Amino acid sequence: MRSIVILGGPTELFPTDLFLNLNKQKKDPNQKIIGVDHGNLILLNHGIIPDVAVGDYDSLNEHEKKELIQNIHDIRFAQPEKDFTDSEFGLQVALEDFNSEKIKIYGATGGRIDHFLVNLFTFMKPGLKKFATKFELIDRQNIIKFYNPGSYEIQRVSGYKYLAFVNLMETKNLIIKNAKYELYNYNARFPISWSSNEFVKDTVNFSFDTGFLAVIYSKDLDK
Amino acid sequence: MRSIVILGGPTELFPTDLFLNLNKQKKDPNQKIIGVDHGNLILLNHGIIPDVAVGDYDSLNEHEKKELIQNIHDIRFAQPEKDFTDSEFGLQVALEDFNSEKIKIYGATGGRIDHFLVNLFTFMKPGLKKFATKFELIDRQNIIKFYNPGSYEIQRVSGYKYLAFVNLMETKNLIIKNAKYELYNYNARFPISWSSNEFVKDTVNFSFDTGFLAVIYSKDLDK
Numbered sequence: 001m002r003s004i005v006i007l008g009g010p011t012e013l014f015p016t017d018l019f020l021n022l023n024k025q026k027k028d029p030n031q032k033i034i035g036v037d038h039g040n041l042i043l044l045n046h047g048i049i050p051d052v053a054v055g056d057y058d059s060l061n062e063h064e065k066k067e068l069i070q071n072i073h074d075i076r077f078a079q080p081e082k083d084f085t086d087s088e089f090g091l092q093v094a095l096e097d098f099n100s101e102k103i104k105i106y107g108a109t110g111g112r113i114d115h116f117l118v119n120l121f122t123f124m125k126p127g128l129k130k131f132a133t134k135f136e137l138i139d140r141q142n143i144i145k146f147y148n149p150g151s152y153e154i155q156r157v158s159g160y161k162y163l164a165f166v167n168l169m170e171t172k173n174l175i176i177k178n179a180k181y182e183l184y185n186y187n188a189r190f191p192i193s194w195s196s197n198e199f200v201k202d203t204v205n206f207s208f209d210t211g212f213l214a215v216i217y218s219k220d221l222d223k
Numbered sequence: 224m225r226s227i228v229i230l231g232g233p234t235e236l237f238p239t240d241l242f243l244n245l246n247k248q249k250k251d252p253n254q255k256i257i258g259v260d261h262g263n264l265i266l267l268n269h270g271i272i273p274d275v276a277v278g279d280y281d282s283l284n285e286h287e288k289k290e291l292i293q294n295i296h297d298i299r300f301a302q303p304e305k306d307f308t309d310s311e312f313g314l315q316v317a318l319e320d321f322n323s324e325k326i327k328i329y330g331a332t333g334g335r336i337d338h339f340l341v342n343l344f345t346f347m348k349p350g351l352k353k354f355a356t357k358f359e360l361i362d363r364q365n366i367i368k369f370y371n372p373g374s375y376e377i378q379r380v381s382g383y384k385y386l387a388f389v390n391l392m393e394t395k396n397l398i399i400k401n402a403k404y405e406l407y408n409y410n411a412r413f414p415i416s417w418s419s420n421e422f423v424k425d426t427v428n429f430s431f432d433t434g435f436l437a438v439i440y441s442k443d444l445d446k
Contacts, residue, residue: 112441113332113365114387114418124413142336164337169413170393190347190392191414193340218335
């Protein structure tokens with residue numbers, strides 16, 4: 001099973017073909033669509049009915065709430081005293097209800113930077129950390145993947161020129177091989193974005209002993 | 224002395240009145256304008272001539288380079304083998320050449336996330352860390368300020384509803400007082416974005432013993 005999770009970030013940062021593709025894939029029984037709070041409205045406005053809606057829906061007006069209730073069969077309400085975010089609620093549904101192998105998250109970037117950083121750092125939390133490699137944050141210029149300590153070989157993604165390695169916490173013995181810029185046994189006490197690296201072959205290898213890594217595929221916008 | 228540093232991020236994220244204000248303040252002898260790489264072109268396109276241009280200018284074509292050389296008196300070229308970014312080059316000019324008390328940075332957000340994270344994490348680097356409180360990253364929805372361990376009282380900023388505390392590295396004994404959501408003696412091994420807090424008085428107090436903190440003032444966009 002795969003899941004698509006739609007958060008409420010600015011729609012101009014969504015990949016331009018996302019909603020077209022979601023409309024085409026509507027009937028794919030192996031793909032579930034989960035709307036988070038305002039993300040549900042974005043989906044409905046593009047003619048897509050999410051399989052599950054989660055949120056506290058505080059940011060929606062009465063008319064918008066009514067639209068959700070009339071259209072979405074499975075609507076779940078976050079408890080006010082919750083100690084997790086609405087986005088994490090959506091990710092839990094993808095993990096537990098749908099047992100997803102792959103979870104693509106849109107609408108996590110842009111707008112308020114405190115919101116984006118909640119999303120970027122959420123995969124280091126105890127409940128999500130062990131599932132880190134299942135998740136991708138995607139917008140029109142970036143794909144962000146997450147890794148626990150270990151040794152990895154990653155593939156080039158067509159159309160994405162740049163590759164960055166970002167240790168999101170204290171990290172030991174980071175090694176990057178078979179890339180334009182290699183790195184050997186680097187230790188960092190604080191986060192660093194090793195940006196603007198590139199693939200020189202079809203694969204790049206990296207490894208690290210402790211910490212947590214975000215790998216960002218990115219591209220410039222077509223002018 | 225104050226400095227304004229203009230990076231090459233997407234111009235649609237700049238505060239809408241920035242260039243109007245810069246044009247008005249052109250003749251302020253206590254304010255210097257520093258363009259970084261493509262940021263110089265953005266300035267010239269808005270009728271503003273930076274006091275200093277820095278960069279390797281690799282992203283500019285010949286016509287654009289010529290425009291820079293014809294218009295800007297003080298153009299400085301980054302060395303190819305440099306171990307700092309063009310942005311850091313610009314910040315060094317603000318600190319060392321202009322001895323700036325306050326340095327406001329625009330064009331640091333949006334677009335490629337690896338670039339944004341370079342800018343967000345740069346103030347933890349040894350050369351910049353002790354000057355952290357001099358810097359602000361600003362876009363149309365966010366103001367980000369930076370703090371070394373200590374005890375602080377910060378002021379409400381008109382128009383910015385939300386306040387977030389983001390420990391960018393392992394942090395001990397974080398305390399937030401006189402805010403909508405208070406926090407006591409929190410220890411975090413990895414970054415967390417404590418988002419969507421709010422002022423309830425004109426000031427909020429916070430303190431922490433070790434680590435490094437970003438404080439983000441943010442607002443929703445007017446609809």
